[in-house]
Amino acid sequence: MYIYDQYDQKLVDERVAQYRDQTNRYLDGQISDEEFLPIRLQNGLYVQRLAPMLRIAIPYGLISSRQLRALANISRRFDKGYVHFTTRQNIQLNWPRLEEVPDILAELAKVQMHAIQTSGNCIRNTTTDQFAGVAVDEIEDPRPWCEIIRQWSTIHPEFAFLPRKFKIAVCGSEEDRAAFLLHDIGIQLVKNSNGESGFHIYAGGGLGRTPVIASSIREYLPRQHLLSYLDAILRVYNRYGNRDNKYKARIKILVKAWTPEVFAQRVEAEWQQIISSDGGVNSELTENEVNRVKGFFTQPDYEPVDMLKVEAGLKAQATDNLAFSRWLQRNVRDQKQPGYASVSLSLKPAGVAPGDVTDGQLESIADLAERFSNGEVRSTHNQNVVIADVLKSALFDFWQQAKVHGLATPTIGTINDMICCPGGDYCSLANAKSIPVAEAIQRRFDDLDYVYDLGDLELNISGCMNACGHHHVGHIGILGVDKKGEEWYQIQLGGSASKQAALAKVLGPSLSRDEVVEGIEKIIDVYVENRLEGEAFLQTYQRVGMNKFKERVYAQNA
Amino acid sequence: MHKMLSHGKVIDNSWTLVAADVPTTDNLPTGDILVPLALWCGQHSVLKNHIGAVGVWLDSHEEIETLTGYLDQLPVVAINFPKFVDGRGFSSARLLRDRYHYQGEIRAIGSFIRDQLFLMQRCGFSQFSFSDEIDLQAATASLSDFSDGYQTAADQAEPLFKRLR
Numbered sequence: 265m266y267i268y269d270q271y272d273q274k275l276v277d278e279r280v281a282q283y284r285d286q287t288n289r290y291l292d293g294q295i296s297d298e299e300f301l302p303i304r305l306q307n308g309l310y311v312q313r314l315a316p317m318l319r320i321a322i323p324y325g326l327i328s329s330r331q332l333r334a335l336a337n338i339s340r341r342f343d344k345g346y347v348h349f350t351t352r353q354n355i356q357l358n359w360p361r362l363e364e365v366p367d368i369l370a371e372l373a374k375v376q377m378h379a380i381q382t383s384g385n386c387i388r389n390t391t392t393d394q395f396a397g398v399a400v401d402e403i404e405d406p407r408p409w410c411e412i413i414r415q416w417s418t419i420h421p422e423f424a425f426l427p428r429k430f431k432i433a434v435c436g437s438e439e440d441r442a443a444f445l446l447h448d449i450g451i452q453l454v455k456n457s458n459g460e461s462g463f464h465i466y467a468g469g470g471l472g473r474t475p476v477i478a479s480s481i482r483e484y485l486p487r488q489h490l491l492s493y494l495d496a497i498l499r500v501y502n503r504y505g506n507r508d509n510k511y512k513a514r515i516k517i518l519v520k521a522w523t524p525e526v527f528a529q530r531v532e533a534e535w536q537q538i539i540s541s542d543g544g545v546n547s548e549l550t551e552n553e554v555n556r557v558k559g560f561f562t563q564p565d566y567e568p569v570d571m572l573k574v575e576a577g578l579k580a581q582a583t584d585n586l587a588f589s590r591w592l593q594r595n596v597r598d599q600k601q602p603g604y605a606s607v608s609l610s611l612k613p614a615g616v617a618p619g620d621v622t623d624g625q626l627e628s629i630a631d632l633a634e635r636f637s638n639g640e641v642r643s644t645h646n647q648n649v650v651i652a653d654v655l656k657s658a659l660f661d662f663w664q665q666a667k668v669h670g671l672a673t674p675t676i677g678t679i680n681d682m683i684c685c686p687g688g689d690y691c692s693l694a695n696a697k698s699i700p701v702a703e704a705i706q707r708r709f710d711d712l713d714y715v716y717d718l719g720d721l722e723l724n725i726s727g728c729m730n731a732c733g734h735h736h737v738g739h740i741g742i743l744g745v746d747k748k749g750e751e752w753y754q755i756q757l758g759g760s761a762s763k764q765a766a767l768a769k770v771l772g773p774s775l776s777r778d779e780v781v782e783g784i785e786k787i788i789d790v791y792v793e794n795r796l797e798g799e800a801f802l803q804t805y806q807r808v809g810m811n812k813f814k815e816r817v818y819a820q821n822a
Numbered sequence: 823m824h825k826m827l828s829h830g831k832v833i834d835n836s837w838t839l840v841a842a843d844v845p846t847t848d849n850l851p852t853g854d855i856l857v858p859l860a861l862w863c864g865q866h867s868v869l870k871n872h873i874g875a876v877g878v879w880l881d882s883h884e885e886i887e888t889l890t891g892y893l894d895q896l897p898v899v900a901i902n903f904p905k906f907v908d909g910r911g912f913s914s915a916r917l918l919r920d921r922y923h924y925q926g927e928i929r930a931i932g933s934f935i936r937d938q939l940f941l942m943q944r945c946g947f948s949q950f951s952f953s954d955e956i957d958l959q960a961a962t963a964s965l966s967d968f969s970d971g972y973q974t975a976a977d978q979a980e981p982l983f984k985r986l987r
């Protein structure tokens with residue numbers, strides 16, 4: 265993974281010093297609440313319903329064992345001994361004290377971490393595929409490009425006060441695991457007809473109140489121009505994005521208002537000026553720099569593996585042990601390197617808020633990554649973590665260890681692996697609680713055989729329209745709504761965050777808290793009764809249509 | 823007299839701001855003045871006869887491109903921040919420096935805050951005239967919050983990776 269040099273380190277240290285001084289001046293009454301708001305947000309500090317909340321960046325989801333241990337320590341020393349993995353691959357502390365945040369940031373800086381721009385109207389953490397570098401369908405490892413973007417966006421002088429938050433995702437594989445079409449900018453690594461690699465650039469995607477799938481604005485951008493082109497998009501947005509109404513301020517609204525064609529032309533014109541007359545040509549990426557950054561994302565030395573023997577061994581272990589075989593089936597993926605696998609550790613055991621882990625579990629994850637891999641862990645937008653490069657012959661050992669620490673829940677990609685925002689238990693913007701709904705669904709679907717039989721199913725829950733739980737792109741989405749001060753839930757069906765991205769449609773009138781689980785159960789029943797052999801939920805929905813589901817859920821009890 | 827920051831120093835601010843809704847040059851204040859963009863565009867030939875220096879101020883939504891024909895006549899271009907979170911002025915300043923190679927003073931006016939100074943300076947601002955009374959000497963510290971930055975900007979033609987790596 266990327267290791268800071270003296271310049272990276274200095275910048276992060278200086279940021280801590282700057283924020284310490286700002287916090288002191290705020291506590292001293294020299295900075296008003298209004299002025300302090302964007303300052304603290306851009307250093308990761310929200311003030312939530314119950315307490316401040318600190319969001320810590322995990323750049324493109326990559327974190328080392330050393331960093332995980334530091335987080336465990338921080339959560340003990342400054343918080344309540346647990347952290348929360350977010351849907352943006354970041355981590356949140358739920359109970360830090362405002363006065364102590366500069367100390368927390370200083371501790372983070374010691375292990376090359378920060379909370380810069382994890383919140384506020386600025387360029388946020390760039391995200392990507394949790395299987396980057398090892399995915400079978402990968403065209404090119406997106407992480408070096410994410411790191412190059414991270415550096416460009418960090419304390420960018422021109423774009424710290426945008427109309428609204430700004431999110432970039434990079435996709436380097438056939439299948440999309442980064443939901444890049446649902447970002448303000450989506451970047452896809454491609455090759456042109458001459459075999460040269462570059463980028464296909466999309467803009468204007470996003471969830472929230474007005475979910476939109478991004479539009480293509482440039483089919484091929486030569487790679488050396490990445491930064492000047494991003495500057496052009498951001499400048500057009502910074503100048504012309506709506507600043508009067510925060511609900512119309514995302515770039516997607518500008519792209520729609522101008523049309524994608526006009527938006528693309530405006531960006532193109534701006535970019536041409538930047539590189540022809542502004543000296544923007546200076547920010548052309550050099551081979552030297554690209555190779556320098558790529559050099560940090562090397563592969564471990566893979567051992568040659570006797571595949572027949574390994575597969576036979578695994579098969580024998582799986583036959584003997586049903587629980588292990590279930591875990592293999594749901595939580596383990598092949599890699600492009602034969603004999604190795606990527607393991608998902610589920611952070612969704614029933615009874616725990618999705619994405620929450622204790623300090624001890626953080627340390628166990630760190631240990632597992634060191635013992636079975638290269639000391640690196642990936643956080644995912646589904647609020648789990650992945651350890652890649654595990655020898656298949658060691659999977660049984662791995663599983664036994666993970667089980668001891670409650671990290672082997674074998675439900676990845678099933679109905680019980682739901683994405684769920686913090687909702688009304690923590691978030692001051694919430695219309696409704698989301699965690700208890702997730703828990704109630706997990707309890708209802710507690711028969712593992714049935715859960716497996718249901719197969720791939722993405723269920724996403726958001727506590728309000730801000731859509732942190734990505735409900736628009738769940739195969740089943742649940743959205744918390746407020747009806748005269750009561751918590752209700754709108755059900756949506758048919759969303760997908762894959763390359764064939766689709767936005768879910770509303771099933772019908774909202775359900776009360778008591779009715780939600782039953783409603784979900786009826787939807788699942790309709791699927792089970794109507795599916796064809798081998799058909800997943802989403803396919804059945806697409807084939808049979810909304811009505812069948814609707815009729816069942818809203819049928820009057822006879 | 824009012825004070826402001828100029829190139830990192832506290833100096834007297836001799837300039838008078840002419841409000842956006844002043845339509846004519848009839849009753850302009852004496853001395854150095856900053857006139858709104860519309861007045862400049864309509865009356866720049868008359869304003870040439872003004873005794874004292876004349877600069878222009880733009881509001882955050884006004885396009886810097888309007889001024890490009892006049893830049894060599896202007897010792898100061900001021901950019902207003904109606905709210906400190908309105909970041910359009912950052913782009914205006916960069917365009918003035920990077921694209922139109924403006925050599926005069928770019929002055930921030932309005933509701934910007936001390937904690938933005940480092941970024942503003944990188945975008946090309948050279949002077950800061952705060953609307954609130956603040957400790958200007960203390961505020962100069964914010965100009966050097968960071969010793970360097972990754973990106974090219976008005977103050978740095980080459981990105982960090984080309985200079986130092």
Ligand code: SF4
Pocket residue numbers: 685686687688691692693694695726727728729730731732733
């Ligand atoms: S979706 Fe709404 S309730 Fe949930 S975390 Fe986001 S803002 Fe809070």
